[in-house]
Amino acid sequence: MPRFSRIAAWPLVVKVPVLVAGLMVTVAFTTSQIVLWRLVQDQERNLELLASAYLDGLSNAALPAIIRKDVWEAYDALDRARSRYPGIEPLFAIVALPDGRVLAASDPRRFPFQSTVPRKLRRRLAADDGIAIDTAAGRAWLARTVRAGGVSVGRLFAGLDISDLLRLRREILVTIIVINGCLTVAFALGGYFVLKRMLQPLGVLERYVEQIRDGRVEPIPEDYRSRIASEFGELFGRFNAMARAFSERQALACQLAEQEKYAMLGRLASGMAHEVNNPLGGMLNAIDTIQVHGNNPAVFQASLEFLKRGLAGIRDVARAALITYKGGSETNLLTRGDLDDLPLLVQHETGVRRLRLDWHNRISEPLAIGSAGVRQITLNLLLNACAASPLGGIVTVTVSCSDGALCIAVADEGPGLPKDMAPLLNRAASETAPLPESKGLGLWMTGHLIHRLGGRAEVEYPGVGTQVVVTVPVVSKETLDVAA
Amino acid sequence: MLYGGGQRHASRLSRRAMLCGVAGLMGAWPVPAHGKAELSLGLTPVFLDSDMNVLSWLQRYLAQQLDRPVRIVKQRTHRDASTALLAGQLDAAWVSDFLYVQFQDRLALLAVPLYRHQPFRQAFVIVNKASKASTFDEIRGSTHAFSDPDSTSGYLITRWLLALRRESPAAFFRNFFFTYSHRNVVRAVGNGLADSGSLEGYVWEVMKEREPELVDNTRIVYRSEWLGFPPIVALDTTRDVPDIRALTAALLGMTSDRFGREILSLLALDGFATARAALYESTVEKWRVVKAQA
Numbered sequence: 001m002p003r004f005s006r007i008a009a010w011p012l013v014v015k016v017p018v019l020v021a022g023l024m025v026t027v028a029f030t031t032s033q034i035v036l037w038r039l040v041q042d043q044e045r046n047l048e049l050l051a052s053a054y055l056d057g058l059s060n061a062a063l064p065a066i067i068r069k070d071v072w073e074a075y076d077a078l079d080r081a082r083s084r085y086p087g088i089e090p091l092f093a094i095v096a097l098p099d100g101r102v103l104a105a106s107d108p109r110r111f112p113f114q115s116t117v118p119r120k121l122r123r124r125l126a127a128d129d130g131i132a133i134d135t136a137a138g139r140a141w142l143a144r145t146v147r148a149g150g151v152s153v154g155r156l157f158a159g160l161d162i163s164d165l166l167r168l169r170r171e172i173l174v175t176i177i178v179i180n181g182c183l184t185v186a187f188a189l190g191g192y193f194v195l196k197r198m199l200q201p202l203g204v205l206e207r208y209v210e211q212i213r214d215g216r217v218e219p220i221p222e223d224y225r226s227r228i229a230s231e232f233g234e235l236f237g238r239f240n241a242m243a244r245a246f247s248e249r250q251a252l253a254c255q256l257a258e259q260e261k262y263a264m265l266g267r268l269a270s271g272m273a274h275e276v277n278n279p280l281g282g283m284l285n286a287i288d289t290i291q292v293h294g295n296n297p298a299v300f301q302a303s304l305e306f307l308k309r310g311l312a313g314i315r316d317v318a319r320a321a322l323i324t325y326k327g328g329s330e331t332n333l334l335t336r337g338d339l340d341d342l343p344l345l346v347q348h349e350t351g352v353r354r355l356r357l358d359w360h361n362r363i364s365e366p367l368a369i370g371s372a373g374v375r376q377i378t379l380n381l382l383l384n385a386c387a388a389s390p391l392g393g394i395v396t397v398t399v400s401c402s403d404g405a406l407c408i409a410v411a412d413e414g415p416g417l418p419k420d421m422a423p424l425l426n427r428a429a430s431e432t433a434p435l436p437e438s439k440g441l442g443l444w445m446t447g448h449l450i451h452r453l454g455g456r457a458e459v460e461y462p463g464v465g466t467q468v469v470v471t472v473p474v475v476s477k478e479t480l481d482v483a484a
Numbered sequence: 485m486l487y488g489g490g491q492r493h494a495s496r497l498s499r500r501a502m503l504c505g506v507a508g509l510m511g512a513w514p515v516p517a518h519g520k521a522e523l524s525l526g527l528t529p530v531f532l533d534s535d536m537n538v539l540s541w542l543q544r545y546l547a548q549q550l551d552r553p554v555r556i557v558k559q560r561t562h563r564d565a566s567t568a569l570l571a572g573q574l575d576a577a578w579v580s581d582f583l584y585v586q587f588q589d590r591l592a593l594l595a596v597p598l599y600r601h602q603p604f605r606q607a608f609v610i611v612n613k614a615s616k617a618s619t620f621d622e623i624r625g626s627t628h629a630f631s632d633p634d635s636t637s638g639y640l641i642t643r644w645l646l647a648l649r650r651e652s653p654a655a656f657f658r659n660f661f662f663t664y665s666h667r668n669v670v671r672a673v674g675n676g677l678a679d680s681g682s683l684e685g686y687v688w689e690v691m692k693e694r695e696p697e698l699v700d701n702t703r704i705v706y707r708s709e710w711l712g713f714p715p716i717v718a719l720d721t722t723r724d725v726p727d728i729r730a731l732t733a734a735l736l737g738m739t740s741d742r743f744g745r746e747i748l749s750l751l752a753l754d755g756f757a758t759a760r761a762a763l764y765e766s767t768v769e770k771w772r773v774v775k776a777q778a
Contacts, residue, residue: 071661072629072668075677108677113627114659 013196021188028180036173043165044133046087047140051131051160054085055144058156062095066103066146066154071113074104082106091139091159094121098152121157138163201232205239212243217250219243257445264383270348272317279310286310317344334371334406336363339399342379349386350395358396367401368475373449374406380446381410381468388414388466404474405455411467417459425450425457425468522553523727526565526577528714529632529665538750545743549734550727561664562634569719576718576731581764582636584717585771588761592723595735596715596759599686603713603757606685607637609645609706612673617680620645620706626679628653628660629672635684636767638666641708642682644770647777667691674701686713690752712763716756 007015058081065073074095082090094105096117105111111118124132125143132141142158201224208220219240225233286303293299319341343350343359350357378399385395393413400407424443450457455472525546527539539556547554557574559565562583569577570587576594584591596603609620617623630653631638639662646656653660661678663669666687673681685707692699716735718728735756738744748755 071659071677072663072672075672075675076668079671079675104677108675113661113677 013192013199016195017188017191020191021184024180024184024187028176028184032173032176032180035176036169039169039172043169047133047160047162047165048131050085050087051140051142051158054081054088054090055129055142055156055158057081057085058093058158059144059146062156063146063148063153066095066097067148069097069103071104075106075108078104078106089161089164091161092157093159094157095146096155096157098154103154117155117157121159125157133162135162135166138166198229201228201236205232205235208239208243212246217243217246253444260442260445269321272321272348276314276317279313283307283310316341321345332368332370333366334363334369334374335366336361338371338375339363339378342375342382342397345379346382346386349383353386353389354392355386355389356392356394358394360396360398360400362398362400363406364401367406369406369472370453373453374408374472377446377449377453377470377472378408378410380442380449381408381470384442385410385412385414385466385468388412388417390414393465401474406472406474408470408472409467411462411465413465415465416461417466417468422459425459425470521727522555523550523576523731524555524557524574525716525731526557526559526568526574526579528559528562528565528577528579529667538747541743541747541750545738545741545747546731546734549737549741550730552727562632566634569717572719575722576716576728578714578716580632580635580638580714581712581767582640582771583634584715585764585768586634588764588768590720591717592720593759593761594716594718594728594732595756596763597713597751598754598757599713599752601754602710603759603763604710605637605713606710607641607682607708608685608688608704609642609680609682610670610673610688610702611680611705612676613701613703615679615703617705621649623680623705624656625658627677628657629669629678629681630660630662631666631669631681631683632662632664635666636711636714636770637684637708638669638682640767640770640774641711643774645706647774650777670695670698670702674698680705686752693752709766711766712759715759715763 010018058077061077061081062074064070065077078093078095081093090106092105092107092110094111094117095103097103100117100122102111102113102115102117104113121141124141129144130142134140138161140160140162142156142160144156145152146154146156204220204224208218211218220236220243225236228236283306286306290300290303293303339361340359343357346357349355378397382395382397385397389395389412395413396409396411398407398409421440421443424440425447447457450470450472453472455470458469458471460467460469523546539558543554543556557568559568559577562580565574565577565579566583566587568574569579570590584593599605609623611617611623611626615623615626617626628642630642633639643653646653649656657680663672663681666683669678669681669683670688670691672678681702688699688702688704718731722728736758738748739755
């Protein structure tokens with residue numbers, strides 16, 4: 001399987017030519033075998049026919065000499081037949097008598113008159129008539145019993161040189177291999193280049209899809225479409241339509257995010273105005289008291305203290321707003337104090353809805369983490385929890401750090417976060433923003449921030465309300481020290 | 485000298501070309517009168533019988549000279565020729581002198597060829613070039629190729645040599661066989677089918693000029709004395725028949741005819757002469773020795 005998986009992972013531009021080459025090799029091998037098999041069959045059949053004609057002629061010519069045991073006439077018949085049969089190249093021919101002795105041979109020195117026919121030859125051709133082919137030696141041996149009136153009067157033996165036939169086989173085999181090899185290479189290379197050219201549009205498409213990952217959504221230029229096949233043209237058209245829809249959605253999301261930001265600022269501003277207005281009323285009363293009872297040192301002192309607390313409260317609210325507006329401190333260190341002023345920012349929300357905020361900030365030392373992001377995440381979750389909680393409800397915020405991760409848990413007693421909106425907290429920044437009418441834009445923005453910090457969010461439903469737990473990794477202290 | 489190197493070859497070709505031309509002209513010669521009795525002449529392998537064109541040209545020449553149809557009958561063996569001649573199937577025949585002496589009382593000599601201007605030739609015993617034998621006695625135990633049992637040079641001389649040694653072919657040779665042609669004896673010995681062979685010296689010498697690739701594989705180990713050349717004979721009873729006399733005249737007059745001379749050249753002969761029985765006394769003597777042993 002692993003090997004198959006690797007092959008399956010090969011590029012199409014390689015896989016198809018390899019497949020073509022493989023098929024060509026298979027076809028070439030099969031056809032070569034069939035052609036050679038047929039050639040061998042035809043050659044052997046032709047050889048048998050030629051050999052039969054040769055032996056027929058030889059036996060007819062030699063028969064009278066064999067009957068008379070006429071050495072010269074038998075030899076003369078063999079000698080004259082030596083070059084009389086086209087396609088037959090006899091190495092030797094022997095006329096043997098029934099007792100196995102040579103009457104005459106075309107090569108008398110090798111097979112002398114009255115000598116015994118070599119046992120090897122007789123054994124090779126044990127049957128009366130037949131042909132034995134030795135392709136390794138390039139030789140064929142023939143035997144034919146010569147009969148007169150049904151009585152065996154002698155036997156003909158012949159050896160043929162069939163090296164020409166075998167050479168022809170080799171030449172045909174080499175020709176087939178060379179031609180098929182060239183065709184296979186040509187088809188494989190041709191397939192490679194043609195397919196590479198055909199798949200060029202996919203490369204273009206891949207490049208533009210890759211741009212989406214980088215946040216750039218651009219349609220494929222129209223002039224590409226005129227140079228490619230209609231299938232890819234339709235694909236490009238659909239991609240461009242998708243890119244346009246994506247761009248529009250991104251623009252809308254940005255617009256909505258901007259609006260949400262202004263809405264949040266509006267809420268903050270009204271909250272701040274309320275928070276500033278309350279001490280201002282007290283402070284004006286204090287000033288009136290000083291004006292009326294300023295002679296009384298104790299009253300004067302108490303009024304001054306009241307003024308001081310009022311101004312300090314206004315200062316804290318202004319500082320928190322300023323930090324939120326500017327994105328917090330630009331440091332990558334989160335301190336306990338970076339979060340402790342958040343309750344002030346939601347004081348108006350909690351006051352209006354008479355909510356009780358249980359604030360547990362357990363950060364004991366600075367953490368190497370983007371403080372502005374964490375602050376924004378916490379504030380967004382806190383505002384959502386306040387908005388979701390019923391009048392007089394309890395909102396619980398717990399911030400802690402353990403095992404190299406910052407954990408922010410925000411719980412409310414509301415009706416519960418809809419399950420189809422919970423995944424918005426874990427969506428990547430490049431993913432499509434929710435449509436305006438489907439709400440959840442705040443959650444999507446929070447999810448965007450969590451994703452940017454490399455964290456994750458889990459939504460729990462403990463029975464009453466919802467608890468959102470955000471975990472964000474913190475750089476180790478050693479790394480921090482080294483960085484410091 | 486009959487032939488000489490490349491010039492010989494050119495001369496032969498020119499002769500052959502000329503013969504073709506002459507043969508063509510002969511078609512325009514007076515055609516032998518139809519209705520006249522055909523004269524038949526039997527030939528045996530006593531001479532160079534490898535060129536079938538010679539037979540055709542000889543037939544045309546004789547037909548022209550005799551002014552009658554002539555049939556050339558090529559017999560395989562001397563015995564076939566003598567049987568046909570004695571049976572009256574042939575008017576005349578070119579036979580071996582051995583056959584002539586056997587039937588001397590019934591045959592009449594018409595003419596004898598002249599080889600090197602003499603009516604003589606020799607018998608040779610040859611061996612394969614690779615053989616170590618250098619004398620006749622050293623071919624003992626070999627496979628021997630005779631030409632014809634009725635041939636002087638191709639059988640009788642060897643048989644006579646064996647008779648002098650009180651041997652028989654079966655005892656002296658390991659095996660022996662007949663090829664019924666002097667040329668085939670050369671082929672058999674040259675190709676190794678036989679270790680030794682008996683043949684006509686005239687044939688061997690002419691073949692040495694014309695087919696050296698065959699003859700060069702053989703070597704002479706015995707040359708006989710000069711013997712009378714195989715004659716052309718007819719039945720003694722027909723000696724004075726006009727056709728036979730005309731045949732004799734045509735043979736004797738070949739040298740005076742241009743076409744006849746060309747035929748003689750192809751046969752490597754110098755002409756024909758009148759033959760006398762005394763020419764074959766040596767053959768008779770050898771036959772007597774052989775018969776005595778038998």
